[in-house]
Amino acid sequence: MHKLVLAGAALACGPLAAQTAPAKEHNAAYYAFRNTVDQKIPPDPSLPHFQLSHSYPARNPGTCKECTWLQLNVDFTVQFPPQVSPSRWHDGHWDEYLNRILQYVKQGQDPNLKNDVGFRTTVDGKTRWFNVPWMAYDPTAGREFIHGTTNERTAHLSNLINGRNRPVRGVNFLPLMSQGCEAEWPHGFETWAVGFYNEWGGYAVGKAFPATGEPHITSYQGSRMPDGLPFPEGTVVVKVLTTNAPVSCVSYLKNSPEWQIHRHAVDPKTKDYLCRREVQISRVVQVDVAVVDPRSPTRWVYGTFGYDADLPGDTFWDHLLPLGVQWGSDPWTFPAVPQQNGLPPQQTVLNPQINIFEHFGCERRLAGPVDNPQSSCMSCHGSAYAAPGGAVSTMGLNVPPSFGFDGMCVQYSLDNAAYFQNQQPPQHFPGGRFPDAYSLDTSLQLEVAFTQYGYFHTQHAPEACKDPNQF
Numbered sequence: 001m002h003k004l005v006l007a008g009a010a011l012a013c014g015p016l017a018a019q020t021a022p023a024k025e026h027n028a029a030y031y032a033f034r035n036t037v038d039q040k041i042p043p044d045p046s047l048p049h050f051q052l053s054h055s056y057p058a059r060n061p062g063t064c065k066e067c068t069w070l071q072l073n074v075d076f077t078v079q080f081p082p083q084v085s086p087s088r089w090h091d092g093h094w095d096e097y098l099n100r101i102l103q104y105v106k107q108g109q110d111p112n113l114k115n116d117v118g119f120r121t122t123v124d125g126k127t128r129w130f131n132v133p134w135m136a137y138d139p140t141a142g143r144e145f146i147h148g149t150t151n152e153r154t155a156h157l158s159n160l161i162n163g164r165n166r167p168v169r170g171v172n173f174l175p176l177m178s179q180g181c182e183a184e185w186p187h188g189f190e191t192w193a194v195g196f197y198n199e200w201g202g203y204a205v206g207k208a209f210p211a212t213g214e215p216h217i218t219s220y221q222g223s224r225m226p227d228g229l230p231f232p233e234g235t236v237v238v239k240v241l242t243t244n245a246p247v248s249c250v251s252y253l254k255n256s257p258e259w260q261i262h263r264h265a266v267d268p269k270t271k272d273y274l275c276r277r278e279v280q281i282s283r284v285v286q287v288d289v290a291v292v293d294p295r296s297p298t299r300w301v302y303g304t305f306g307y308d309a310d311l312p313g314d315t316f317w318d319h320l321l322p323l324g325v326q327w328g329s330d331p332w333t334f335p336a337v338p339q340q341n342g343l344p345p346q347q348t349v350l351n352p353q354i355n356i357f358e359h360f361g362c363e364r365r366l367a368g369p370v371d372n373p374q375s376s377c378m379s380c381h382g383s384a385y386a387a388p389g390g391a392v393s394t395m396g397l398n399v400p401p402s403f404g405f406d407g408m409c410v411q412y413s414l415d416n417a418a419y420f421q422n423q424q425p426p427q428h429f430p431g432g433r434f435p436d437a438y439s440l441d442t443s444l445q446l447e448v449a450f451t452q453y454g455y456f457h458t459q460h461a462p463e464a465c466k467d468p469n470q471f
């Protein structure tokens, strides 16, 4: 997924750089745990500054009393033939399941998730939320200094128009966009997002990446895997996603929190995104969650909320519309099996009361408004693996292709059968193509961390920024 860009990087790290920045600052720990990739920070005292939360708990915090959704009686079984009831969302308590996760996530947060407060990592005087290291390494997409967001891959409009099958996250033409906006924004909108792991997740992240900043690999059930994984019961992950789509293009974003994001400047003529970053306004559009639930066949449940201006209520949280949950990739559903043998999906439950968002991906598996409709939460996340030995992880080469491959969701194929499959650590990615890759237990942020560590380990310095419209 990343091409090597050597010339620029080599120049920037020549003797001059060595003189101004003492070499000792450039060890793994320095890069792993720094707050931001931004070198030039505007001297504006009114801007918030993101602080990486990385004092990871040293011990597994034990039973999670706050995880009340784990006590709900929800059904993870599949039936042959399927009996998918249209009232499963409510009668099966999935609405309540997501609601309880949201109540936990919003504890101690600002009612309007205001720009100057952002997402708080401390709740009731205790650090509840932790960040993944190594995400402030890559100058193209790495953490900006205000809210710690990183840039998701963006697609060219031409990719979409030509029907080229390159599913990405942050495709960035939002559902129900008003007319004319596509012409005005030929490169689409950028998604910048920031994720947080609670104490259980933070404990695992800290074992995988201890204070040295180097990954710690160990053995789990006879397979090599990062220490701390699989994530323990009690783990909750939340991710806040922003878009630069203006309200004039997407009216359901009216009054959603406006965050200052130090993101790619836009060329006023071509509307190209540039490597240069500027402080600009983005709006919170989506909140994703993921929890470990040992009853699930993948041990995970993924869920998503879309911001909806039309919902009643005074706070930001009141305007989050639950779109659905997913706990597996439905390996009995097309394209994991041929169309004529495919069953309706059973491992996704969508909120039936929604007509404003497109909220499903491949064959009505769950995906969010900023997601590519040919993928789904669990399928993309099920491909989270890392190359061993500190090598650079290259999707499709030594780790699975998370963002897509030819024919994704189009026809039955071995690639689709592998991508829309369920597995648990320490199992390898299905299909046998990547026998050496370590399972990352669905964490794609850990995959980013391993990839960036791989660049550090092999090239010793970050790559120069690449064209943000293409990467």
Ligand code: HEC
Pocket (backbone or CB within 6 Å): 150, 151, 152, 167, 168, 169, 193, 194, 195, 196, 237, 238, 239, 288, 289, 290, 302, 303, 304, 366, 367, 368, 371, 372, 375, 376, 377, 378, 380, 381, 402, 403, 442, 443, 444, 445, 446, 448
């Ligand atoms: C096509 C790929 C893709 C799809 C589909 C996708 N994600 Fe992700 N997701 C990513 C990547 C890449 C990251 C890591 C980078 C980041 O956080 O910016 C990520 C990060 C996350 C995280 C932070 C923890 C982690 O695993 O890294 C959560 C939680 C999450 N996604 C939830 C969801 C939910 C819920 C959905 C479906 C509504 C979803 N994702 C769909 C690619 C995807």
